[in-house]
Every structure is written in C-alpha cells, then in structure tokens.
Amino acid sequence: MKAAVIGCNGYIGKHLSLFLQQQGWEVYGYGKKPTCDLNISGYTSLDIQLKSDFDRFDTQVDYVFYFSGITGTAAAYNTYENYIDVNEKGLLHLLNKVRTASQKPRIVFPSSRLVYKGVANTLLSEDAEKEFKTIYALNKWFGEQVVQQFSNYFDVPFSIFRICVPYGNLFADSYSYGTIGFFLTKAKAGEPITLFGEGEPKRTFTHVEDICLQIYHALSKEGSVNNTLNISGETFSLKEVAEQIAAKYSVTVEFKDWPKMDASLESGDTIFDGSRISQLIQKPLKNSFQTWLQSI
Template identity: 50%
Template sequence: MMSNVAVFGCNGYLGQHMVHTLLLQKELAVTGFDLQEAYAGTDYITYRKLDITDVAQVKTLGEDFDTIYYFTGLTGTDISFERYELFVNVNEMGLLHLLQHLRGFSKRPKIVFPSTRLVYKGVADKPLAEDDEKEFKTIYASSKYNGEQYLEMYRNLFGFDYTVFRVCVPYANIVAGALSYGTVGFFLGKAQQGEPISLFGDGELKRTFTHVMDICRQILLVSAMPESNGRVFNIDGETYSLKDVASLIAEKYGVPLQFVPWPPKALQLESGDTIFDGSRIRSLLPQTIKYSLQEWIHA
C-alpha cells in the first residue's frame, strides 16, 4: 500500500537528501514543501510552495500524509542574534502553526524532527547521551530545543507521534552543488582553492561526523519503528578532532594547516567537544553507518 509522506524544508541540504532517500523506497509518494517557487533538487517530486509562518497557508494542508519530515528551519549561531525575530518565527512559531492545525485531524501524521548538537553542554572527551546536560548559547540552539519540547507537549496532551534526531556534523553531498556542507565543506573549499585550512586554537575540538546518507538512513529506518515514538536519538557516526579531519583533507590536496587565535565572539559561543553517544539508536538499528569519512575523503 502506497504511503504518503511530506518533507517540509525540502530545498535545504538535509531536506534534499531526505527526499532522495525517501524516493528510493518504492512504496512512498513524496510531496515537498518550501518557500521557493520550485523544488531545487534533481529528483522529481510533487512540490508545493508554502510559508510555514503564514497560518492561512498552513491551514490549506489536508489530511493527506502518514508522516511529515519537518526539516524546515533556519540555522546559524551568531546570526540568530541579529535575526532573532525570524529565527523564532520560522523555527518555533512555524512548528506551532503546523501542530495546531494537525490537532484537528482525525488521523494525525507522525512528525520527524531533526535537531542539533548545539543543545548540549560540551564535555571534553565524553560521549554525550540524549539525557545529558543541556546548554543554549544561541537563539538558534534554544529554538531547536524548544521545538523538541513542543513536540513532547503535543504528544502528552493530544497524542501526537514524533521522533527527534539530533545531528552533530554532516558531510558529503550526493544530490547537487558543492561536495559537502558546513565544517567539512569549509575545509574542502579552502583546500580545493589551494589555500591553507584555518583552525581556531589548536584544532583539537572533537565532533561526531556522519555521512549525509547515513543520517537520512538512520532517520528513515528508526522513525518507522513504533519503539521510536516520543523519543530523542543522537545520530550515530565517527568521532574525530577538527584537526584530524582538516589534516586528512590538507594531505589530499597538498595544502598546509593554519592555526589562528580564537575570535572573542566565536570562543564565547563555542560549546567545546561534542561527541555523540550513539548507543540508543544502535539499540534499534545495529548497523547505523555504512560510510567512512576517511574513505570518502580519499575517494
């Protein structure tokens, strides 16, 4: 039986990859929603332009979907202070508009929600489990955690199903555009131009890195399990220091590393080591990763 799913924020980096992953499942019909006039990806999907901050537009959604992958959201650290109204409107009010509308449905779709490593208080060399201490240094981080809390409130009072996946550092790009995104994309961009890769401080901060297709696979498979309802999962991956990853890329392209002092604002916003404990997600999906960061860099 064909299942209807929606990807909100389908024109973003994770959104396009989630669409691609879903389309590999032959029994799924995928509809994308975003602000732009057309779908930005290379796959063919049904697409609707929709502004999640406009209540009237949200109310046009019908009871068509079994699952909503809610990838709508603004990302950024210090920029979230300069554009605080927009971050709150999109990341929080937009989600609340959707949840309020879905309350009236006789059959509510499950909500799948990606969150961020930036909700955690980083601890040196310690893998962080989902219930470990939180710390919010940016409006972006608090807006994502608030989204998690709204989902739990609506589950508690109205019986919504949801699953949250916290993402640390994604890498790779198989749908279009640049070779990668974010941290790894920055390193690659510098190296491909023959420029030194710059690192703040000694570069020893640690992160958990996950290939974007492993992220989407974990989200797809685990969110479909009844045991995932009402739960939060760290996306599993491989842990490296930023210096380790930069060194692998620098070696491949023959460029040096450059260590620079921390800018004061960046240092104030830095969370420290963010290493994910992936044991919760592995308890449901033993084989969480198929891609190796080192192999991907050297390919």
Template identity: 45%
Template structure:
C-alpha cells in the same frame, strides 16, 4: 500498512538534508510531497511559508510521516535576527502542530535537533546529558523538543527527534559546499590553508549523508521510536583530524588561528555522541569513514 502505501511529506525540502531525504525516500519507492518557501517546478512540490498560518493550510497532512526540516541554522546570527529565528524555527512548528491537532489524521512529526543543545564535555554524550544553550538557534531547538512533547501529551501527535552533529557528503551531486566539511573542501580546493580556531582540538561526530538518512528514515518508521529522542551516530574525530584528511587530498595545510571574541563566547567545545540508543533501535553496521570519503574528492 505496506511500505508502498506509506505517505510522506518533507517540509524544508530544498535544504541540504531535505533534498537528501527526498532522494532517500524515492529510492525506497516512496513519493514524498515536498514543501519549501521557494518556488520550484518539480513534480509533487508546493510552495509554503510555515510562518503564515494560512499558507500552512496548503500542507496536506493526510500522510503518515512529516519530516519537518524547515528552519534557520546558525550560531551568532540569531542574536541579530532573533525575530526571524523564533518565527521560522518555533512559530513554524507551532503552526504545523496547530493544523494537525484540529484534524483527524495524526502524522508522525520527524524533527531534527542539534549537538548545540549540549554542554560540551570530553566524553560521548548521551541523550539525557546536561544541556547548555549559548545561541538562539540552540534555544529554538530545545524549545521545539519541548513543544513536540507537549503536543504529544495533549493531542496525541506522534513524533521522533534526531539530534545531529556534523553531516557531510552528497548522494546527489559533486557539490559539497555545505557545512563544516564543505568549508574545509572549499578552502583546500582553492589552494588555501584550512584555518581552525584554537587549532581544532574539539571533537565532533561526523555522519555521512547515507548513514544519516538511514538513521532518520528507518528510525522514524519504527513503531518503537514514538516520543523518543536519538543522537545520530557517526565517526568521532577532532576538527583538526577531519581537516587534515581534506588537506592531505589537496596538498595543503591546517593552521591554527586565534578565536574571535564573539565566537569564543559561544563555542561549545567537545560535542560528540554516544549512539547506543539509536543502535538499540536499528541494525547499524560500520559508519562511512571521512578519510575514505576524502580520497574520492
């Protein structure tokens, strides 16, 4: 099958990563069909509610790859909205898999998991390292990993899972308002100090969207990735080091603040990745560096 004949779909196409996957796939010469819960007038887009089985029937599964990036993120919020988190993050995936298992076509499901499923430890984490779920969101993700495994074993539905740490950057515009780095930029641009709980000593893997899309798209399209889980590689920094790059650009400071009790209880400490497995699958050079990205803000 030639690349030009490859058919793709993105569920959750209006999210931060979903939009970038659409951009990346189009840059490859592909034309993904996009789905999300909001109405949108752009071409090749359909409105779908993944929690509704009837709505899910509107998803065209006669494709080669489905990037299943719809879902709720968050940490403590899951405890207050557990029904919504389970419905969107787990039932949504089950509704999609149920539609696929009753069809002749078996597209590969490409699914994003998270650093938050790991037990924090100050060493590069391998895919098989100890797990610990302190939030409903982490439980959702770990459950979905098992759901994909089960449907693969019973119904031969192929999948690849990518565990993501901290994505940053934007290939689409100058709006960098998403996630950890987005928060740092917003604070610094406003002339405020960047406040970090406990001083920000915990280490993370920071991955620019260009590197992230390359690993997800190229990795998922490798025949060797079926049924596999990969940590997404990137640059390892402490949160304080990352904040200082941004603060330096805007001539502001990084300050330590005390942990709120509820946030401290679910803090994962160090969670940064060993990327040996993804490097064994793909040709990966040097990752983009946050300090260079910060200079261009």
C-alpha cells in the same frame, strides 16, 4: 508510505526526499521556493512564517519531516526575529494544523548537537546535561519541547533525531554542509584551512546517507515513537578532519587565536553516544569519512 517533507530544497531535506522516494515512498515536498529541486510526487510552495499558508498543507500523510529552518550562531543576535518566526513560529503553525487532523501523522524533527553541554572526551547520551549558548540552540530545544507538548496534549506522535555534524552529498556535486563544506571550499581554492585555537574540539561526523538510513530504519521501530535519538557516526577532532582534507588538496592548516565572541559560543567536545539508535536498528554505518574523502 506517504511523507511530507517541509524544507525539501534544503541540504538534509533534499537528501531525505530523494532517499525516501528511492524506498518507494510517496514524497510531497514543501518549501519557500516556487519550484522544487527534485522530481517528487508533488510540490507546494509554502512560507512557514505564514499561518495562512498551512491551509495548503495536506495532513493525509504518514510522516511529516520538518527540515526547514535557519542555522547560525552569532548572526542570530542581529536577526533574531527571523530565527523566532522561522524556527519556532513555523513549527507551531505546522503543529496547530496537524493537531486537528482526523489521522495525525508523526512529526519527525531534527535537533542539534548544540543543545548539549560539551564535555571533554565524553560520550553524550540523549539524557546528558543540556546547555544553550546560542539563539539557534534555544530554537532547537524549543522545537523538542513543543513537539513533546503536542504529543502529550493532542496525541500528535513524534520522533526527534539529534544530528551532530553532517557531511557528503548524494547528488552530482561534492558539496558538503557546514564544517566540512567550509574546509572543502578553502582547500579546493588552494587556500589554507583556518582553525581557532589548536582545533581540539571533537565532534561526531555522519555522512548524509547514513543520516537518512538511520532515520528511515528507526522510524519503522516502535522504540522511535515519542522518543529522542542521537544519530551515530565517527568521532574526530576538527584538526584531524582539517588535516586530512588539507593533505588531499595540498594545502596547509593554519591556527588563529579565538575571537572573544567565538570562544564564548564554542561548546567544546560534543561526541554523541549513538548506542540507543544502534541497538534499535542494529545496522553499521555504510560510509566512513576516510573512504568518502578519497572518493571525491
């Protein structure tokens, strides 16, 4: 199999590139940096904001993993042009290139928990009610809708994987992305971990290796073609995770009142129903949060 990974220097894109290469795939990376962080089959520097840069994109692959983008919440209101140019126009540049290919590769698009309306203590299936509280959430929903449109109108196949909270690392260091990364940075520095409110919101946490495994195995199943799948994982409240990390590093967890903006942006519980992907691939999670935390 041949795969193009756009965003191969990013957190999940880098892990996917390594993982696919370990499975014997030919992996061709694309990113804005002049060089690639990995030793892969080939690397091309490409700015997804520039339509002309996609003249250098080779469509002769089986899959295109679009894992490039800008994340964030309130920050997007100050730099909204970048969020639109990178997260929306960049994807359209790719799709416009792929739709004219003689053999169209499948687009693999990562979406987010932030497209869901959070519901307390409730598993959210792929068809659960949606709500968009941030520009980034709208970017992700735009991405989901536009890859479906290109499938309907131009026969470009796709698979969408919604990811809740990733953590862990398969490389030399123990850095974790996002929520867990923030907690670890504080704890390792000997500082208290801070949470808003009482840390009650619940999330589905998935080790990055399990994200790669689920995507890889699901892609080989017919049920993943032109379909949307939640990545499965383990459910914890933010408080539970923070307290476990704090205990390991002998720091405390402190609680602060919600700032007005953050309270408005908070989604509440986003607990994934992973039954669709679990039934498709029938493979248990390889990693658990507690085991991973003990190992770092």
